[in-house]
Amino acid sequence: MGIQEQYRSEAAALLSSGEVKLVIGFGPGSTADRRRPLFARTPEEAEKLVLDPACISNLTTYLVAGGLLSDGKKVAIFLKPDGIRSLNILVSECQVKPEQVVIFGYAIENNEIRPLSGRSIGDFAEIGSKIRTATPPPAVQKEAERLEAMSPAERFEFWKEQFSKCIKCYACRQACPMCYCRRCIVDVNQPQWVSTSSHTLGNFEWNLVRAFHLAGRCAACGACDRACPVNIPLRLINYRMGKEVKEAFDYHAGESSDQKPVLASFSQDDPETFIL
Amino acid sequence: MIYTPFPMRVVSKRAEAPGVNTLKLEFVRQEDHEFFKANYQTGMFGLYGIYGEGESTFCVASPETRKDYIECTFRQSGRVTSTLANADAGDIVTFRGPYGNRFPIEQFEGKNLLFIAGGIALPPTRSVIWSCLDQREKYKDVTIVYGARTVADLVYKHELEEWKQRDDVNLVLTVDPGGETPDWTDHVGFVPTVLEQAAPSPENTIAVLCGPPIMIKFTLIALEKLGFTAENVYTTLENRMKCGVGKCGRCNVGSVYICKEGPVFTAAEVQAMPQADL
Amino acid sequence: MTRILPKNKLDDCIAAWQKAGYSVLAPVQRHDMSSFDEVQKASDMALDLILTERTIKDHFFPQTEPLIKYKISKHDIDSETMTPPDKKRIFFGVRPCDASGLAIDDPLFGWDYKDDYWFRRRNNSVIVTIACAEADDFCMCTSVKLSPDSTKGADVMLRPLASGNGWQIEAVSERGTALLDTVSPLLQESSDQAAPVPQVAEKFDVEKVMEWLADPANFESQFWKDISMRCIGCGSCTFLCPTCHCFDIQDEGDTYQGIRRKNWDSCSFALFTMHTSGHNPRNAQSTRWRQRIMHKFNYYQGKFGVNSCSGCGRCTRQCPVDMGITETLQAITNLPR
Numbered sequence: 001m002g003i004q005e006q007y008r009s010e011a012a013a014l015l016s017s018g019e020v021k022l023v024i025g026f027g028p029g030s031t032a033d034r035r036r037p038l039f040a041r042t043p044e045e046a047e048k049l050v051l052d053p054a055c056i057s058n059l060t061t062y063l064v065a066g067g068l069l070s071d072g073k074k075v076a077i078f079l080k081p082d083g084i085r086s087l088n089i090l091v092s093e094c095q096v097k098p099e100q101v102v103i104f105g106y107a108i109e110n111n112e113i114r115p116l117s118g119r120s121i122g123d124f125a126e127i128g129s130k131i132r133t134a135t136p137p138p139a140v141q142k143e144a145e146r147l148e149a150m151s152p153a154e155r156f157e158f159w160k161e162q163f164s165k166c167i168k169c170y171a172c173r174q175a176c177p178m179c180y181c182r183r184c185i186v187d188v189n190q191p192q193w194v195s196t197s198s199h200t201l202g203n204f205e206w207n208l209v210r211a212f213h214l215a216g217r218c219a220a221c222g223a224c225d226r227a228c229p230v231n232i233p234l235r236l237i238n239y240r241m242g243k244e245v246k247e248a249f250d251y252h253a254g255e256s257s258d259q260k261p262v263l264a265s266f267s268q269d270d271p272e273t274f275i276l
Numbered sequence: 277m278i279y280t281p282f283p284m285r286v287v288s289k290r291a292e293a294p295g296v297n298t299l300k301l302e303f304v305r306q307e308d309h310e311f312f313k314a315n316y317q318t319g320m321f322g323l324y325g326i327y328g329e330g331e332s333t334f335c336v337a338s339p340e341t342r343k344d345y346i347e348c349t350f351r352q353s354g355r356v357t358s359t360l361a362n363a364d365a366g367d368i369v370t371f372r373g374p375y376g377n378r379f380p381i382e383q384f385e386g387k388n389l390l391f392i393a394g395g396i397a398l399p400p401t402r403s404v405i406w407s408c409l410d411q412r413e414k415y416k417d418v419t420i421v422y423g424a425r426t427v428a429d430l431v432y433k434h435e436l437e438e439w440k441q442r443d444d445v446n447l448v449l450t451v452d453p454g455g456e457t458p459d460w461t462d463h464v465g466f467v468p469t470v471l472e473q474a475a476p477s478p479e480n481t482i483a484v485l486c487g488p489p490i491m492i493k494f495t496l497i498a499l500e501k502l503g504f505t506a507e508n509v510y511t512t513l514e515n516r517m518k519c520g521v522g523k524c525g526r527c528n529v530g531s532v533y534i535c536k537e538g539p540v541f542t543a544a545e546v547q548a549m550p551q552a553d554l
Numbered sequence: 555m556t557r558i559l560p561k562n563k564l565d566d567c568i569a570a571w572q573k574a575g576y577s578v579l580a581p582v583q584r585h586d587m588s589s590f591d592e593v594q595k596a597s598d599m600a601l602d603l604i605l606t607e608r609t610i611k612d613h614f615f616p617q618t619e620p621l622i623k624y625k626i627s628k629h630d631i632d633s634e635t636m637t638p639p640d641k642k643r644i645f646f647g648v649r650p651c652d653a654s655g656l657a658i659d660d661p662l663f664g665w666d667y668k669d670d671y672w673f674r675r676r677n678n679s680v681i682v683t684i685a686c687a688e689a690d691d692f693c694m695c696t697s698v699k700l701s702p703d704s705t706k707g708a709d710v711m712l713r714p715l716a717s718g719n720g721w722q723i724e725a726v727s728e729r730g731t732a733l734l735d736t737v738s739p740l741l742q743e744s745s746d747q748a749a750p751v752p753q754v755a756e757k758f759d760v761e762k763v764m765e766w767l768a769d770p771a772n773f774e775s776q777f778w779k780d781i782s783m784r785c786i787g788c789g790s791c792t793f794l795c796p797t798c799h800c801f802d803i804q805d806e807g808d809t810y811q812g813i814r815r816k817n818w819d820s821c822s823f824a825l826f827t828m829h830t831s832g833h834n835p836r837n838a839q840s841t842r843w844r845q846r847i848m849h850k851f852n853y854y855q856g857k858f859g860v861n862s863c864s865g866c867g868r869c870t871r872q873c874p875v876d877m878g879i880t881e882t883l884q885a886i887t888n889l890p891r
Contacts, residue, residue, distance in 0.1 A: 036876035171788035197618040227874035229790040327624035521667035525800035
């Protein structure tokens, strides 16, 4: 039995026994190379689950949307390592109770699916420990290096051009599992902290605010980047912020579910180089 | 241009109830005033604004029989209304309108009128009330049923007193249970209940009903019990609006654009709308 | 014999138009994104794209539009109404779906109160449409009763020659005729055949869809909840749509001066309809998705006699969770009757 079939039947069993109320996985998409999120509420619906190398989205976004877990019931979810990393962050930020989530873990390697053993977040400690030594995807690495080699003025020009495309749809926020605020700062209007208009200033304000809010919290899943309808390379910003946090605090977001959020905790050993 | 408002000068401000104020506004420019006089009819609304904060939608609370100024009454709640509430006499604010449809008061002629309002919804009703009282001879019996949560929340207290004194107006005042003061001599109870007790006759009567959704819902039931048909009950809907002229796409209930086809509807028209979208 | 515009005359054409006072905008690929932007020469254009990611709507109803400039001092306020630049523009290489989008939005911006910001730009623009030579999996113009060579919204229609050497060219409006007069020496008579128009399969039955939507009993159908469960409310579909026109009006500036602006807004956003009281008529993502579909295929039709969709397919093409109008309307088409 292939991994897809195995997970399907396990998902069906969880649903028919009533252990979980919902399975969040993938189903066929609108074209041969697309997969879309699928919500299975019955064993029959679980039969439609698909698991193949095209299943790339990070589904943890749904765990924190619309009060899904507020009834205390359990949910099963298909997660690859970046999703597990996101879940670690969400648990560490007290947004998700780990006992409410059953994980169907998988990794995509050489265009093939490999199952990850374990069902609860605690079983995936190995995934977390690998984050320390992991290297970013070659494409990200290459672009990041190109940007870092630029002079500040060149880099500013690069981002100015990229941000000039922003249309303030906030798709990056909506797609991001870490953007779970009930009321985002851009939606607050008394006072209006961030301009709603997508002109140069407004676009900079938004993209920088988001970058700062994700510093030390980003699982590098790329959901924002994929969701951006105007192709702003958002993962490069988040990569850089992650790097800053790593260098300053030796902190890797999503390493484990019991780590303390880096910018919300204090340690006497924290470097104070930023204090003038 | 389409989104350019009229500058208006604040003549006076009156505190009506906790957090509720009335501004009396006069036109700065003659041509704006002429436009308003030519177009305003009772029931229409406008977008009131302050540069730097934005615009907010509410009705014109003054009647079509008094067009020398605009009165608006609003509860201080968001960014715009909080700033408007701080305006003083002499300050410049803006007005865009009048927009929307109206209460067809010439069709009400020769009929009894029953006005029912709850809380902050007296302002739109008051516009019709005065439009009719200012030509009192055209209408038969006039009954006003008005309720608020507490005595303090009643707006236009000086006018309530005036209506009470008039012998050609039957005013029924009520406050919600617990909202009365020791010296309160009027009714205590919710508007639908008090309305049923007052039992106005539906015979040759038009009802104008404005209030929060929950009050509308139960008052409609009471009116039906009293024998009113939905075609003879008028109400005004308020939704979030930005343009006021049928473009910005947010005020519709089903296919009905409140800003263009409303805000005044008969209860029958409201009942035909998808209720889940209200 | 038909008139053709040879490809090697395009540079001369642009120069002639520029000399006549026009800016020429065409599909370009810049900063990892395709959109319409000003070009100086033919090689700036990305005419092989099936469709630009951004629509030409951006140039008629920009994402942020200054309406009024204001200055506040004690007891006095100066305000000045701002108007869009009055520059003559040619949009070259517009796809039929995008051109149709403009025509679809005209009645909305024009009913009763005329939106001058839209119409000034409409009036100073000439739309040169190029019929499609290719379609992708997401194109759905035929499903909404348009076609890859529809002239709706166009002033000039170009049809690519089978040889690839140019386009058959034809004016389809008075404005188009006037535009071609400015370049008539560059046009040639030729018997070259136009390339075949791509086959775009009909993906749903729009008549059946409209009938289902018109039934009030379906307004509260479970269908809406099921179909929109994965919607994350990002609004990309609305911002990339050639016909979506919802907006917000916002004041921006400091205490003493600023600008009142008309900014894009989206029915997908929770705050779009929220009252100050906290009551929200469309408080769930499913009700917002229903609004989008109903607006496009029922309400708009009722008001203006046309559906508010030109079949470009961007909503599905760009959706981060693979939703879109096509899937929903397909599902409605296939519902048991």
